[in-house]
Amino acid sequence: MGRITQRRAVTRIVLGEDGIAQRRRADVLAVEEPLEIRVGGTPLAVTMRTPGHDVELAAGFLVSEGVISRGDEFRSAIHCGGPGTGGADGNTYNVLDVALAPGVAAPDPDIARAFYTTSSCGVCGKASIDAVETTSAYDVSTDAASVDVAVLAALPDTLREHQAVFEKTGGLHAAALFDAATGELLVVREDVGRHNAVDKVVGWAVLEERLPLRGTILQVSGRASFELVQKAAMAGIPILSAVSAPSSLAAELAEASGLTLAGFVRGRSLNVYSRPDRVRVEGERQTLLASGALRGS
Incomplete structure (x- = not known):
């Protein structure tokens, strides 16, 4: 069946009490x-x-x-x-x-x-x-959207707060669309399949005549697969954020499409697998560590 894991360079961003730190490191992805x-x-x-x-x-x-x-x-x-x-x-x-x-x-x-x-x-x-x-009808690589790292890190909590059905069943995936500039929640949809939840979000945009979804962030409750990156790119969404891991091919497609892909967005840290320039890390307390080398966590 071939390899089932792949090592890949990522930009690691950690929000700490003493400042914001960035460094290049190696991450292991599941092969898709x-x-x-x-x-x-x-x-x-x-x-x-x-x-x-x-x-x-x-x-x-x-x-x-x-x-x-x-x-x-x-x-x-x-x-x-x-x-x-x-x-x-x-x-x-x-x-x-x-x-x-x-x-x-x-x-x-x-x-x-x-x-x-x-x-x-x-x-x-x-x-x-x-x-x-x-x-794809849309070129997300040209989208000028950007998001503050603190806003991006907080999106999973906002998504969870709006998972009404999940609170009752504990067995549903969810997807939400946010405005990248303001962090405003635009829509949340839940489904037993994460692909279905994303389809519902995109379907909402179709009915609201909002395609392409420029300047938005798609937040998903699970991992980021190739299909989810594909759906985001096809809808013109420039930023995809997931609470869990992306697959190797998801990261490759995101990079090729010019889409920003963030994974392991949990609490005070996250990994950015492609187009990290859209994630704003600002302030005098920012620290850059080992920018050219891959190191362990």
């Missing part, structure tokens, strides 16, 4: 890999995932897209390059070909056009990033 889903040999979609349980993932995706609605409509699935596929380069485990039961209609071509796809076996992260850059 793409899975291309094909139906009857025809590419349908690429989704980012942790390898494993790919057949279940593909079946659930087909249900969510309305391709199938019952278990007996799903016939089988095999990884590209596996036995019986004729693959000459070995099994990459990053392409899964699904066979539907006889009589089940193939996916509507409009569904396939809604997703970026690739015809090559073993799609790579670079191809996925290029696809997002090609399809």
Whole structure:
């Protein structure tokens, strides 16, 4: 399955009683890999995932897209390059070909056009990033938004305060949109899936005719995956903040897109993985430590 972790340089910012300290250090990220889903040999979609349980993932995706609605409509699935596929380069485990039961209609071509796809076996992260850059209608790299580091550090607490359903169930993800200039909370949405919560926030912006979401911050309650960075970039959001870790490909996409990605935003510290220039660290008490070297925490 390949590497599952990756070391990456980050800018570490710590807000202490004696001042604000910055330093470059090494961080370890979980590796994220793409899975291309094909139906009857025809590419349908690429989704980012942790390898494993790919057949279940593909079946659930087909249900969510309305391709199938019952278990007996799903016939089988095999990884590209596996036995019986004729693959000459070995099994990459990053392409899964699904066979539907006889009589089940193939996916509507409009569904396939809604997703970026690739015809090559073993799609790579670079191809996925290029696809997002090609399809996005907004260039977040040119957004002049910036946020004070103290404001950014306080966003998770504000989000948690507005998670009404989470307080009752303890089992929901949340996403919120903030104005970067003022820190004003614009909207909060909760969902059992973090991707769904983000989709709801973006959907709110669509209905309010606020796209692109320039000058805003997307705060999420969990980790920052490739998909969340993608959704932010596609909606024109220049800053994404997460209380947990980003994946390696999320950080790569954020850097390539010119999006500011902050992770481990908890209490009085955070990591900035890309475009740290948007995070304002001001004041006479600021301290810069080992700006050119990677050091442990």
